[in-house]
Amino acid sequence: MKLYSTNNKSNIVELKQAVLKSLADDKGLYMPIEIAKAPQAFLDNLEHFTFPEIAFQVSKALFGDYISNFDLWKICERAINFPAPVVPVYDQISTLELFHGPSLAFKDFGARYMAQLMSHFSKGDDSKLTILVATSGDTGGAVAAGFYNTPGIEVVILYPSGRVSDLQEKQLTTLGGNITACEIQGSFDDCQALVKTAFLDSELKTKYNLSSANSINIARLIPQSFYYFEAFKQLNRDQTNVFCIPSGNFGNLTAGLLAQRMGLPIDHFIAATNLNKVVPDYLQSGDYQPKPSVATISNAMDVGAPSNFTRMQHLFDLSHQDMAKHISGYAYDDASTMVEMKTIHSDKGYVADPHGAVGFLAAKQYIAEVNKNAHVTVLETAHPSKFLGTVEEAISTKVDIPKRLADLQDKTKEAHQLGNDFDGFKAWLMERS
Ligand SMILES: *Cc1c(COP(=O)(O)O)cnc(C)c1O
Numbered sequence: 299m300k301l302y303s304t305n306n307k308s309n310i311v312e313l314k315q316a317v318l319k320s321l322a323d324d325k326g327l328y329m330p331i332e333i334a335k336a337p338q339a340f341l342d343n344l345e346h347f348t349f350p351e352i353a354f355q356v357s358k359a360l361f362g363d364y365i366s367n368f369d370l371w372k373i374c375e376r377a378i379n380f381p382a383p384v385v386p387v388y389d390q391i392s393t394l395e396l397f398h399g400p401s402l403a404f405k406d407f408g409a410r411y412m413a414q415l416m417s418h419f420s421k422g423d424d425s426k427l428t429i430l431v432a433t434s435g436d437t438g439g440a441v442a443a444g445f446y447n448t449p450g451i452e453v454v455i456l457y458p459s460g461r462v463s464d465l466q467e468k469q470l471t472t473l474g475g476n477i478t479a480c481e482i483q484g485s486f487d488d489c490q491a492l493v494k495t496a497f498l499d500s501e502l503k504t505k506y507n508l509s510s511a512n513s514i515n516i517a518r519l520i521p522q523s524f525y526y527f528e529a530f531k532q533l534n535r536d537q538t539n540v541f542c543i544p545s546g547n548f549g550n551l552t553a554g555l556l557a558q559r560m561g562l563p564i565d566h567f568i569a570a571t572n573l574n575k576v577v578p579d580y581l582q583s584g585d586y587q588p589k590p591s592v593a594t595i596s597n598a599m600d601v602g603a604p605s606n607f608t609r610m611q612h613l614f615d616l617s618h619q620d621m622a623k624h625i626s627g628y629a630y631d632d633a634s635t636m637v638e639m640k641t642i643h644s645d646k647g648y649v650a651d652p653h654g655a656v657g658f659l660a661a662k663q664y665i666a667e668v669n670k671n672a673h674v675t676v677l678e679t680a681h682p683s684k685f686l687g688t689v690e691e692a693i694s695t696k697v698d699i700p701k702r703l704a705d706l707q708d709k710t711k712e713a714h715q716l717g718n719d720f721d722g723f724k725a726w727l728m729e730r731s
Contacts, residue, residue, distance in 0.1 A: 299361035301328040301516060304608045313361050313516075314419045317412070318427075320515040327605070328516045329612050333559040334359045336527075341561050344531040352531070353378040353411075353524045359560065360520065369418060377410040377444075382525040384532040384675060387648045391661050391674050394529045394541075397651075397681035400443035401469055402703060403436055403598075404550065404679045407525065408518030409444030415517045416509065417448045425507040429453045430496055432489035435462040436598055436680075439469035441511045442477045452476045453511070454727075456489040465684070465706060472709035480726075484718030495720045502727060513547055514605050522553030526562055529675055535563070537673040542568035542661045544653040544679055546599035548577065548606040551625070555613050558624075568674065569627040570660035572596045572635070577604060578627025584618040595632045595688050596652040598680065626668060628660035635659070639692035649697060651685050654678040 303309040305326030316328040353374040399406025588603035657676035
């Protein structure tokens with residue numbers, strides 16, 4: 299599988315380089331030059347494949363010439379080891395629950411698969427790989443769990459002190475082993491700046507084989523396409539199947555486009571956002587205007603300049619018209635999102651998280667205004683207990699906390715206390731063995 303940089307189509311790398319580097323030297327995102335079709339016999343018989351087998355078939359179609367079947371199966375079996383059930387909620391609306399992994403959000407799929415691929419590609423290298431990652435909350439938990447105990451890789455996670463929830467902090471700071479947490483006296487932007495500066499520091503680069511686990515890595519995008527196939531396995535194929543994706547950086551939606559290009563018969567996409575709505579605005583007007591983000595209750599979607607937008611444009615050969623034909627965009631404020639959580643709960647007894655609720659709003663509007671016969675599958679991106687206060691306020695009912703999250707409360711936090719200055723961070727990194 300060869301990939302090009304979205305900043306320069308003649309900057310071409312192999313999959314291994316794209317995975318280990320994340321971002322091209324010219325700051326472009328890696329995109330496959332060709333997107334292979336999945337075998338027709340596989341597409342026609344999805345119900346005969348388990349979820350890890352689906353992951354294997356899709357991976358094999360995309361880059362099977364590059365990794366042996368044996369190794370690829372190992373990667374899929376280890377990474378895709380929890381379910382993604384389709385749950386009917388309304389007659390025409392189902393959810394695809396993506397929160398059954400260790401950190402209770404869909405980011406587990408990407409993080410686990412990326413960990414396995416990186417471990418595979420760095421095998422045989424002399425020095426172990428050190429992954430530096432800054433997190434504002436959710437990504438860190440998924441990355442920590444995804445890379446935990448992965449041979450040949452250690453992970454250093456930087457998070458802003460006092461600005462992640464208690465449970466998020468526990469997800470980062472209680473694993474130990476190859477996962478190290480640094481509590482930074484500063485903001486998320488400070489954490490990100492420390493990581494960026496570290497990548498440019500020649501002494502650190504001599505001591506460590508540094509890599510990043512950020513969300514634009516192609517190894518996080520590919521596995522997010524698997525669950526569209528897994529959803530189709532569970533859906534009625536005779537209906538008009540539309541997928542609605544609550545979106546921030548648009549990785550999830552881009553992965554859906556990838557699945558469609560591989561031959562999965564997805565009829566249409568809905569991009570659902572909170573008031574950070576540069577993509578819905580673009581779909582309407584053809585004018586792309588990134589903006590500073592505004593804070594909302596669906597905070598994992600508070601993104602004003604979505605990093606995967608460029609990839610979406612490339613998938614449609616930069617044609618606004620073509621993109622708007624395939625994707626409808628809708629945006630909602632916090633007040634409507636709160637009401638929608640209550641409505642879904644009182645209509646159907648289903649508890650949606652704030653991100654999922656934004657998706658339900660868009661699904662309903664699309665069915666009412668555009669296609670009365672569509673069946674919409676809303677991606678439920680996080681478990682409602684991750685947003686406990688907000689959800690309980692909306693539905694006036696207690697939310698059950700899954701055991702693996704509740705168990706964290708009793709674990710002891712271990713984090714290195716560091717300031718937001720680069721010299722202190724570097725000194726700490728240089729002293730580690
Ligand atoms: C990351 C995240 C999103 C946004 O996903 P993108 O792929 O960045 O669009 C939505 N919901 C939750 C709960 C998330 O953690």
